[in-house]
Amino acid sequence: MTAVTATAGGIDRARVARWLQEYGVYVAVAALLLFNVFFTANFLTLGNFRTQLVQAAPVCIVALGMALVIGTEGVDLSVGAVMALAASLIPLYLGAGPVPAIAIALVVGLAAGTFNGFLVAHVGIQPIVATLALLVGGRGLALVIANGQLVQLHDKTFLELGTGDLAGIPISVWIAGLLSVVMALLVGRTTFGRRLVAIGGNRTASALAGLPVKAVLVGVYAICGLLAAVAGVLATARLSASDPADIGMLMELSAITAVVVGGTALTGGRVRILGTVFGVILMQLVRATLIKHNLPDSTAQMVQAAIIVVAVYVARERSTR
């Protein structure tokens, strides 16, 4: 008799964990929004929403790429360093106009991602290790390129990217939203996306099913690198300065957190784009709420740590089922 009840309890727990992983992030966002509407002064203002979204945009873009990588059972620790690399290149080529400068930054991001993908897919190094090298070296390289200096930028067109609006919504938010839609379509509706998820779910079987495993992996890391560079460009434009020492610091952590909180397990085989976007929004809201209530940054960090642990723990419950 006791055995029976114990099993029932176990199933219930698994079901709760599963439900939490699936919908927890949306519920949490809604709850936090409600809380703020009632208890936070000046929350329901356009200005506030604007600030929150602008702050969240770069993280969101990086997290999209990270979601793809995690979907293949990988991780990319180098995204922050790639952002710094992109930032460091902007002032060097801005003289030739914003388009060439941005293009070069993006190409370098793409190249960095491709390199990571090559190490993972062709050399066969674990993702965490392969991307660690670029994390260690990438920011140093960016600082070397920038001579360790923060460079103020004055190109009006370029700065428009960070401060400008389109139909009342900041350009960077437009870009983040657009990229989210593109990524959702990429994952859900294309052969590339379906293959990516299959490879994350069972790499051996995918290879035996004739899928181009290596090419897909390289593609995934390349996209991640490219998106990190986009985020680097946007963050630089918003700051109106290239600051390779600080830009994208701990970005890998924020991005992984957003993906995990959004309900994607680190064990791969699943990519939740909407969940990831909401993961970003949730973490942004948490921070904003704490700050608005005059809770210091220290508390925010500890709360963030707790959320990560809970999210991963819940995801783990499901994957071991």
Place this chain on the structure above:
Amino acid sequence: MLEVTDVVKEFVGVRALDGVSFAVRPGEVHALVGENGAGKSTLIKVLTGVHRPDSGEVRLRGEVVSFDRPVRAQEAGISTIYQEVNLVPLLSVAANVFLGREPKTRFGLVDWAEMNRRAAELLGGYGIDTDVKRPLGTLSVGAQQMVALVRAVSTDADVVIMDEPTSSLEPREVETLFSVVERLHEKGIAVVYVSHRMDELYRICDQVTVLRDGKLVHTGPLGDLSRIELVSMMLGRSVNDIREHGATAFGEDHQAGREPILQADNLSSGVRLSDVSVSIRPGEVVGLAGLLGSGRTETARAIVGALPLDGGTVLVGGKALKSGDVGAAMAAGVNMLAEDRKAEGIIPNLSVRENIVLAALPQLSRFGVVSRDKQDKIVDTFVKRLRIKVSNPDQLVSELSGGNQQKVLLARWLCTKPKVLLLDEPTRGIDVGAKAEVQALIDELAQEGLAVLLISSEMEELLDGADRLVVLKDGAVVGELSGDDLTQDKVLAAIAGEAP
């Protein structure tokens, strides 16, 4: 010595052990046999404390014991060697032998000199001469298995469990193993011996216990049973039944085309394959016979490009395939259903729909965008045709039974419209009904003109299903049988290396 009574062990919905009792006495070599999925592994895991039984009890030396961890079983005197070597490849041979019970110096530190000396002595005692300071991983798998054996028997065990210990051993090493078993027997140690090899069983075992579908079928002295009786107990049919009716759902022979659609010549790969040649005509089912490890799976993998080749060519419709490229083989219409459904077949986190269309994605897409309509149509067709039991195509494939998973995988290959299907153990581990359905399907496919390569461990399946048999031994072709030569005796003779 060691005894279990009425043990039940259930995994999510599956009863792996259903009231099994089993006992082994000191000095006895007890064979534990059964087909895949009969419950042998689960029983061993219960004995060694990996699993705890849902009900029933385990007694050691008459006392009820309950091991919550493998280490408890070991401490109580039950040692196990597993089919796959469970040692640490990067550590030295000596460290592996003594891991967890290293000899110590006066200062409580590990005494490497003493450890190496004693390890060399122990291994030498069993006729293994190797540098004990070498990392274990640099030894051949057979030698590693012997190290595991030495470790197991040197722990003063009362019961030694051997789970298919000879599957990776060379003949010489098998002899060494038998002499070890003989010595254990003399020392009054109980041995539980799991193996599929009849010769071995009859040579060293006194008692036998047969399991089937989680139930106890027979237990008693091995000498009282003839081989055919033993086999029929494992397969679950009476001897007469097998003789008269056959055991499969296969029909008559097929009408094959004249020219081979697939021609594999002189495939060689390291020590696994040497000069294997196979050809299949459209509408023909060619069987690969041989013992486990004879190169059957490797041949299929080599054809499809999943095993790197040292030499040899694969021609499909007269055109050579690029070697080592699964994608190219598929494009040419050659597909392989892998042996290990779980590890190499299904994508567990994806739905039935997505598992089916996975390999055919390019055909179902335009500019890389997948068409939902085409997907639904094809999935619907195959779910109906193969009678896959799903609540809806969006159900996760991991929730299906083994037989239905296998059908999903068959559907995956069929929707790429292949010319050649390589089926590696297509009916392993699935229930009887699904088995018959899969067999009938293979027949049907061949009649439609598909070329099929059938790998199976079941003699009946090969004899009934295949039009022609290629017999493999130690990675080489040792015979080819067709027509009236397709009899069990002749196949066995070929496997044994006698002229058919």
Place this chain on the structure above:
Amino acid sequence: MTAVITDPPDTAAATRRELMTGVLQRQGAAIALVIVVAVAWFSFPRFGSLDNLRDLALQSSFLAVIALGMTFVIITGGIDLSVGSLYALGGVLAAYGSQYGFLVALALPLAVCGLIGFVNGVLVARTKMAPFIVTLASLLFARGLLLAITDEGSNTYRVPADSAFIELGRGTIGGFGYPVFIALVLCVIGAVVLRRTRFGQSVFATGGAEQSALLMGLPVARTKITVYTMSGVLSGLAGALTAAYLQSGVTVIGVGTELDAISVVVIGGTLLTGGAGTVLGTVIGVGLRNVIQNIINQIGTLDSNYQSVVSGAFLLLVVVLQRSLARTKPGR
């Protein structure tokens, strides 16, 4: 892949390649260190001066203590990203504790950082969460804790000028600071523990083949908990030593230190996949990193950020070598 019998590729070329990569992987850092030191010695007269060497040794000692713990963690197949935060936290706690005397100054950081390490270990060992995500969380947590006790980083605790604790960081024997000797002694103890105790063997087995280790009855979970706790304690100690040396708890140190520690451990020949490694290799890795840093400083005109570029490149080289070595190994 299927489990099939494979014999080692016995061709001479393969053997030679295996030997080459093996030597490079195991001794690569040592060889590089000798070359780098030789170049520095002849190119920069100041490099060989006793002052510079003392400084070099002292700078290396803090990282060596952290990397020692990281070596154990990595050999078990794990990773500890929280060491940088714990290092900073340890320093702040030591400075804070020093007003209550020497013992508190030492015990407080060791206890708190050890506790966080212990929690890391429990989460990794018992809940099977990925080590990198667990320790990422505690990286954040420790930073948050540090900010909380320093008024969001605005308050820097100073070690009282008359405190005996300062001696721990500033005292010297033959001109070499105490931390150098502490680090040396700890590394010797660490090497003995790793190589000559059952615990050490269990560390190797856990990282080399966890399933096998479990089946052989080794205390895998306890081993993991122990190494993460060790890593926490050692990071706290490195922080305490730094605080004693700087005479204050500097809040901004330790950012990216986890990367330095991981780099030097791997450069020293420890497999990032676990199962193999040496303390000596780690010490050599620390030496190599800091000598290169020293050279870059000596040149003067070079951006100091070249250091991390060199580290990253070297790390990559070592990892690729390790990978090709693993490929030539049979039976895996």
